[in-house]
Every structure is written in C-alpha cells, then in structure tokens.
Amino acid sequence: MSYVTGLSCIHCGKHYTVDEVDYYCPDCGYEDGILDVEYDYDAVAKELNPAVLRQSRAFSMWRYLPLLPVEDPTKIQHLQVGWTPVYDAVRLAAELGVARLFVKDEGRNPTASFKDRASAMGVVKALEKGADSITCASTGNAASSLAGFAAAAGLPATIFVPERAPQGKVAQLLVFGARVFAVKGTYDQVWELCMEAAAEFGWYNRNCAINPYLIEGKKTVSIELIDQLIQQYNGEMPDWVVVSVGDGCTVGGVWKGLVEMNKLGFLPRLPKVLGVQAAGCQPFLTAWKNNAPLQPTDADTLADSIAVGHPRNFRKGMKAIVDSGGAFISVTDEEILDSIRTLARKAAVFGEPAGVAGVAGVRNAVKQGVIAANETVALLITGNGLKDIQSAIKAAGAPTYIEPELAAVKVALAGGSK
C-alpha cells in the first residue's frame, strides 16, 4: 500500500490511475508522453518527517518508502542500495573556488553506480506486476545494475546492447546471468528493438525514459542528500546541486526529489541545478541557450554514460534546470580527464568520466560567474572509476621505471621525476 494517487502526463497533463497505464501516456506516445508519479503528500508527511528520520535506522533508499511507489515491500531485494557517503570536500572546494563543497559518492552502490536506485525500483515494480522477465537497452550502468538486481530477485533479464559494446561491460551482464543480445546496429536500433521485444513478449520494460517508476528510484539520491546534510552536517543546505546530464532522467529525478523535500518541509529553499554536458554532445545546453526545441546531435565524448545525442527524456531534464533557475554548462574531454585526477587527489574519490564531469562543471561555472565564490555546492558522482579503466589510464600519466636498487630510487627522487 503506497501513497501514490496516480500518474500524470507531463506533455498533455492527462491523469491516469496506476492500473490504467504501465508506461508512457498512450495519447502522446513514448517520445513525449512521459508520466510523473503523484502522491498524497499530506499522508506521506505523517510517516516521513524530521522526527521519524532522526530515529530511523534504515540506511538505504528504502528509508524513504512512504515517498516511493511500492505496493508490496516484500518485493524489495536484499542488495543494500543508497545511503552512499556525503563528504565535506574542503580541499576540493578551495581548488574549485567555492565556499563549501559536498561530494556524494554514488559509485558506492551495489553495482557501483547511481543507476542501482532505478533498477532496485524497477525490479520491485516488475515483481509486483507479476512479470516473469525484465528488459532494457543499454551498454552501461543501467544494464549492469538491472542485471544485478534481476539476479538478486532470480528474475530473468534480457539486455539489448550494440554489437560494439565494450567486452568488459558485456561480461559483467553475463556474469550476473542476464541474457544479452548484441545487436548489429546503431544504438537507436537497439532501443527500438528492445521496445518492440518488450511489447511482444510481455517483458517488464526498465527503460527509464518511458517507465515512470524508474525516476522514483533516482529521486532518492537528492532526498537522501538533503536528509544526510540535516543528519550529518547541521542542516547546511546547498545553493547548487550539480549532476551530469545524458538523456535527462537523472537530472529530472534529482529535481523531483528536491521539490518533494521542499514540499515536505525538509528543505526550506530550493537549490539551483547545474546540468553538466560534454562539449562534444550538448543537445540540452544548445536548446537551453537558444530557447529552442531539441535538435539531436552527434555524440563525441569519452564520457560514455552521457554520450546521448538524442535524449529520451528531454522534457523532464529541461524542466529541472528551468524550474530551478539553474543552468547548463559544458566541459571538454580534457577537462573531464583532469576532473578524474582532481577529484581523486583532492577528495579521494575515483569516478568514471560522466561521474566526475561535474568537477569541471563547477570550475567552469565559477569562472563564468554562474556559481558565486560564497556559495555551497553539492556534487553527485554518479559512477565508480573502476567502470572505465581505459579513461583512468588516459588521465593517469606514467610510472617511473627503475632498476631494483636503492641508488635508482635516489636518482629518481633527486631528478624530481614523479
């Protein structure tokens, strides 16, 4: 029994009961008809308020159960997802030129990315609906987290990836026992094939841009951030929340979580959201700057998790930035590699390229006067650096090769070689 009151289409505004539709608004189709889950917030507030959270000993995303669309909590799987650490990154704040910087390390989730929050939710919904299989199209973190949570539930998962997907990423899916189709085609073809197959075979569809429940998992990251700042940092609240943007689902979820925490009285003032895009793939930034509709672009960046030329959740992503009074900003691949090093050396967190892009995003936003030097920033690191060791190698530099003699160490040290 949840406090969900229904679903509403963010395009046409039409309302549905949860039994009427499973995914997007049938009137608008899946490119536009993305649905939002709505709650009875007065009822939620009775179970989710500062007094309750102060006492709660549930340290996972299920800590926020009254604000999640879960009808049957016995379907929640055992993997501990969420309650990832928030660090007060003093040296990194100084480096980037802001007053205070909180870093939330989402790479600490079960399959090492933020996407676990969505997959954990997706698997619950699949089980509630009696699905005997679940599917998604992705080569990245969404796929590996789905494979992990499906394995936890003993639920067969079918994952569609482009033929050219990196062998290491595909291996992780197969290790978890997912059935993996390597499709000889473009990513767009892979996505369409997955949509068709889901409909044909009745597989539960975990694609975040068309399934309204997935973003409910994602929103827990900002709900939890605010909760942790209250519990652990005397309620110091951010002026900005910073996250990288690919298809728009994540930033949309982040914004929904903030709005709900504001509604529930935890968050007195809504922060602005900074959406970080790669310079080689910035359809959101372009549309936002020109106040124009989406123009799909090429995707030329090493940050594969945000290399999305045709964002499938454009409306929700754009709404997050516009409604918050925030901004989009872009970062080059060079700046992303520098971010990997800077975050690791100044805050001791090792992130993947899309995960760390916000570091350069903050630096650029300060330079451009978007973020002021006296502001407090919360930065979401969405994936672990071990997910993409090739980029780490590019960022790392080289070791010093020496003979196995103390004299050689002395020479190297004297030479100042690193």
Place this chain on the structure above:
Amino acid sequence: MSYVTGLSCIHCGKHYTVDEVDYYCPDCGYEDGILDVEYDYDAVAKELNPAVLRQSRAFSMWRYLPLLPVEDPTKIQHLQVGWTPVYDAVRLAAELGVARLFVKDEGRNPTASFKDRASAMGVVKALEKGADSITCASTGNAASSLAGFAAAAGLPATIFVPERAPQGKVAQLLVFGARVFAVKGTYDQVWELCMEAAAEFGWYNRNCAINPYLIEGKKTVSIELIDQLIQQYNGEMPDWVVVSVGDGCTVGGVWKGLVEMNKLGFLPRLPKVLGVQAAGCQPFLTAWKNNAPLQPTDADTLADSIAVGHPRNFRKGMKAIVDSGGAFISVTDEEILDSIRTLARKAAVFGEPAGVAGVAGVRNAVKQGVIAANETVALLITGNGLKDIQSAIKAAGAPTYIEPELAAVKVALAGGSK
C-alpha cells in the same frame, strides 16, 4: 588516548611499549618478529559493549574505536570505510549445501576492497607519528587503498610495483596522485627495495606483514560481522568464517577480531576459520596438512590477490586456522571462475577471483565433510569484481549476436540460445 597496553612478539614473546618499536621485533627480524597489539580489555569493555553498540550511530570501522590503536582521532580521514553489507544468501546457501550462508561484501569499501580497513588504519598511524610520506610494495588492493587514503590525507605516497603490473591497476594509483616506481625485477626484489627505501628515507611503512597496526584495521571486518549479525540477524552466529588466504595477514586479522569479540562477551562460541587457497599456490595448505614448516612455492593462479608463494605473515595465518580448529582448503582456477558466476547469480554480488574463492571453498568443504550441512557459514568477499574485468570475461561466456529485427530475437529465443 587508546587502550593499547603494548606490543608483543608472536615469535619470542618479548613485550614492548608502543614507543620502543615501530614495526617488527628487533630481536627476531622482520621475517619472524611480527608483533601483536595488546589492549586493556576491561577498559575497552566499558566503552564497547552490547548496550553501546545498539545505540551507536557510527556506521564505519571507527565504530570500534576503543578497540583500535588510535591515539589521535582527528587523524581519521573522511572516507567512509567499513559497515559493508551482510546478506542472508538463501539461494546460495541451498546451492552450496549449507543451512545458512551470510555473505559480507567488502567490495563496497571506498576503493572497492577489504584492504581499505588496513590502509585507513595505516594512514592514521603515519600521521600520528608525524611521517611526511608513506610507502608500500604491492600491485593490488593494498596499493590502491593506500593511494586512496593517502590522497584523503594529502600525504605523499610512494608505491613500489613490479614492472609487469597491469596498466589498469597502476593507473588507479597514479590517478590518486601516488608516486609509482615500476621496478625491473621480481616481486621479492620489489618488496626488499620498498623495505630499504622506507628505512633510508624515513617513509612510514604500510607493509602489513611487518607493521603491527595494519592488522588492527583488518580485524574490524570480523568484529563488524559479529556486530551486524547481532543487530540485523537476531544474533545468529556462524559455525564457520570463510576467507581466502594469501600472505596470512587477512586471516590473522579475522581471527584476532573474533577472539576479541569473544573476550568482550559478544560472541559466545568461537567459530572455526576456513582458509581458502588456490590449488596452484597453496603453501599454507601444504604446511598445515603435513604439520611442517613453510615451504615457499610458485604462484600459479589467476587469483592475483592470493598468488603469494612466500607468505610474509605465515605464523599469524597458520595460528588462525589451528587455534580455531578450522581447516585449509584449495580451489582450482576453474572453480574460482565458477564462483564468480555462482556468487553473482545466486547472491547478486560481483567479486574478484580471490574475493570469491570462498564460494568454491565452501562447496569443496561440504563435499569433503569439513563443513556439515546443518552449519551456518559467513563468507567474506574481499574485493569487487570490477577490479579484475579480464577474469570476469573468462567467467562470463558470450552474448548472442543478432540482426536488429524482432524476428531475430524470436529465432534466438526459440533456439534456446542463452
């Protein structure tokens, strides 16, 4: 101010104050003279008891501060280490043929391995002693965790690796800003060079087999395990604790933690410890079976974290198994690859080869009658599978290649292909 009363040599039994020695027993030398940290357990018990832990909201290894050799808690770094999840792995228990199986996922630590517990401790001791640099010899998890915690502290780290160390692992060290010497020599030469350099330059020495404080960090894994079983699983206690064994430090730490929890009254009955070695590198198993001294061997296994032919902490490792009435057991590389799959599919935890070896270890121990079908087992998974994606690829199998058409999906499904 800690409750440490001194250090004692496990070889000659000589006692030292903490100010007299930094590392091994000077009389016995570093091959034999490993020291144990001793505490005033009566004093510890006043601060660390069931009532205190039930109320504690510190969810990291520092929860057990009264039982750790920390003189100055301000030296503790910000990275959240420990309080890794313990899962009741019902399907895996059935698969392996034991009554109940708890899986503790140590891959959830800051740099994705158990070794973070030791490095977190090592960096505190280095800072307390006023060291301006820290060093270790390793290509693996010890090195990456040291690099991470040194970065957290802003403490320069110098890491010695063999020239042939995998590029990916070296990259992680460099990303964290460590100075990395790639030594043209064998691992034994690397180790000796690191020992020499530490002495010559006054760098704090993090090598676990000669530094008595590191194992104090490691012991927190079994202290925490028992604590979590009390807090989360109604105090169900294991008959066996299972961990893979390389140089012997980890299993030694696991045993010390259990003994201390028993001493403090948390653990009514000491479990047996199962030490798992790779069939291609089993010096502990051989010595234990033959009741003979250590004979260094070759190291022929893909489980690199336990590919230790010359264990540097043989005495403590052997003592753990003998004193607990436990056993050593070996597993083949094929069994390790199967363990990667089995653990991922039955418990949804993706581990590295040495990390998962205990899965096959339990299976073999049940087959050999070492572990009984009605016993409860706790299994420590010491590292994340993302640490060694090459082994995951070996374990994974291949995807199904198809054209981007629904018909192709149907054919593949009908063919029963995976």
